[in-house]
Amino acid sequence: MARASMRWATLLLAGWILGARALLQVPFALAGAAAGTGEAPADPQAVVRAAWQIVSEQYFDEKFGGVSWDQALLGRYLKEAAAPGADGYAVASRMVAELKDPGTFIIDPATRRQLEQQGVRINVVGIGVLLIEGPEGYPVIGQVLPGGAAADARLPRGLLITAVDGWATKDQPLDQVASRVRGEAGTRVRLDLERPGGGRRQVELTRRPVSVEPKIESRTLPDNIGYIYLPHFGTGMETAFLGELRKLYRTRALILDLRFSQGAGSLETLSHIAGLLTNQWLGILVFRQGVVALPAQKAESSDNPLIPAPTSIDFYDKPVAVLVDGGTTFAVLAFALRANGRAVVVGRPTPARAGDQQAYFELPGGGLIGVTAARFHSAAGRPLVGPVVPDITVPIDREFLKAWESGSDLDIQRAIELLRRRGAI
Numbered sequence: 001m002a003r004a005s006m007r008w009a010t011l012l013l014a015g016w017i018l019g020a021r022a023l024l025q026v027p028f029a030l031a032g033a034a035a036g037t038g039e040a041p042a043d044p045q046a047v048v049r050a051a052w053q054i055v056s057e058q059y060f061d062e063k064f065g066g067v068s069w070d071q072a073l074l075g076r077y078l079k080e081a082a083a084p085g086a087d088g089y090a091v092a093s094r095m096v097a098e099l100k101d102p103g104t105f106i107i108d109p110a111t112r113r114q115l116e117q118q119g120v121r122i123n124v125v126g127i128g129v130l131l132i133e134g135p136e137g138y139p140v141i142g143q144v145l146p147g148g149a150a151a152d153a154r155l156p157r158g159l160l161i162t163a164v165d166g167w168a169t170k171d172q173p174l175d176q177v178a179s180r181v182r183g184e185a186g187t188r189v190r191l192d193l194e195r196p197g198g199g200r201r202q203v204e205l206t207r208r209p210v211s212v213e214p215k216i217e218s219r220t221l222p223d224n225i226g227y228i229y230l231p232h233f234g235t236g237m238e239t240a241f242l243g244e245l246r247k248l249y250r251t252r253a254l255i256l257d258l259r260f261s262q263g264a265g266s267l268e269t270l271s272h273i274a275g276l277l278t279n280q281w282l283g284i285l286v287f288r289q290g291v292v293a294l295p296a297q298k299a300e301s302s303d304n305p306l307i308p309a310p311t312s313i314d315f316y317d318k319p320v321a322v323l324v325d326g327g328t329t330f331a332v333l334a335f336a337l338r339a340n341g342r343a344v345v346v347g348r349p350t351p352a353r354a355g356d357q358q359a360y361f362e363l364p365g366g367g368l369i370g371v372t373a374a375r376f377h378s379a380a381g382r383p384l385v386g387p388v389v390p391d392i393t394v395p396i397d398r399e400f401l402k403a404w405e406s407g408s409d410l411d412i413q414r415a416i417e418l419l420r421r422r423g424a425i
Helices: 003-010 016-022 044-058 071-081 088-099 109-118 174-181 237-247 267-274 331-339 398-405 410-421
Strands: 028-030 105-107 122-126 129-133 139-144 160-164 188-194 200-206 208-212 217-221 225-229 253-257 283-286 291-294 320-324 343-347 356-362 368-378
Touching: 044 071, 044 088, 044 356, 044 368, 071 088, 088 105, 105 109, 129 174, 139 174, 160 174, 174 188, 217 237, 225 237, 237 267, 253 410, 267 331, 283 331, 320 331, 320 410, 331 343, 331 368, 343 410, 398 410
Parallel strands: 225 253, 253 320, 320 343
Antiparallel strands: 028 129, 105 368, 122 208, 129 139, 139 160, 160 188, 188 200, 217 225, 283 291, 283 368, 356 368
16 A cells, blocks of 8 residues: 555544543443643634534534534534633534534543643553443443552452442443542542452542553463453554564464553554454545555564564464454454454454544644544445444353453453364364
8 A cells, every 4th residue: 555545544543532531431431530621722712613614524424423514503602602701622522512423522732731641551540440331230340450559459350349438339320430439549439349259348448549551461371372462552562562473473373352452542553463463455444535445564663672673474374363342442453354354253342433533633722623534444345333243242241250250251261262163273
């Protein structure tokens, strides 16, 4: 593919800004998050007008999902922005919310600065856990972050949270549970916990700041199966992935774990990682303005002197299984590898708009607007509409959580079983 096309592809950052935001959304929520304060720009109407124009020109759906994105809508919100003391970013946020598209949103200047400083790190003020939706309507501790109060208390993942400071969590929205768990540093929170196999306990923990940069992990599983956890697609991840993959070239198959991903990165990094697993095109991105092909293409250099750049022999051609869930933000990789016959997919459905890609544009006053600017299609032209649904869906029930408690992982077990059943290993 021409370099110009690649440059266009890298404009579509399914990016670190959206990733930091997505961690706070159901079905995956941070129990504690850094706070930011908005700043009203000098001209609220200029912010609203710019946001409306960018959506008009860049939104992937020329019908705007049935919304009348016209001068009448603009006039209504310009009138709001003209009111004394109006916050242009708040008004613009309400305007783009008319699209009912979580991939199109406003980022005020203060939040932008905070996210740029954060990068791919998880910065939380709470007890240092990630919550997922569990069985019977209860939230579950899905990950325990190092350095947090939960880690100090040796809380394992898989515990059901039945109450927070006496407030019953059953059937409550995950983001509301996370909001109650987080709080001011130095304050305490009381959790009622239940083991998946039975047995209850209560703990009281002191909230504190936790800052963690997710790291790539790899290991060799029994029966010589390789495993790599890929937390994001940020700068340098293609080099890190290459280094871990080289350790696993003698394995019989590879399990690529995209669960609990942090959302950071670009499609260029994704293309370079995919180029180590497949020699076929990943697919195409369809814009209002046209179509751009997305290749699977090895990087031409390395940003780590200890890991030489890819060579002609750096290619993993053995069977691959990809693990996904509601926290997977680069689901297009799983979709594309399966579409071209390189992988099977196991876990739980990905977020609903897995194939929609975002682009970011400057707004007056230093903020940004994220716009759903393109939709991903397979190389055969099949659009990715809705979530990526696994070949085998593994529910998070008590059996799943009991496996976690014992140090096992049913997603991994089911992936190996599926590869065997299909004769791949």
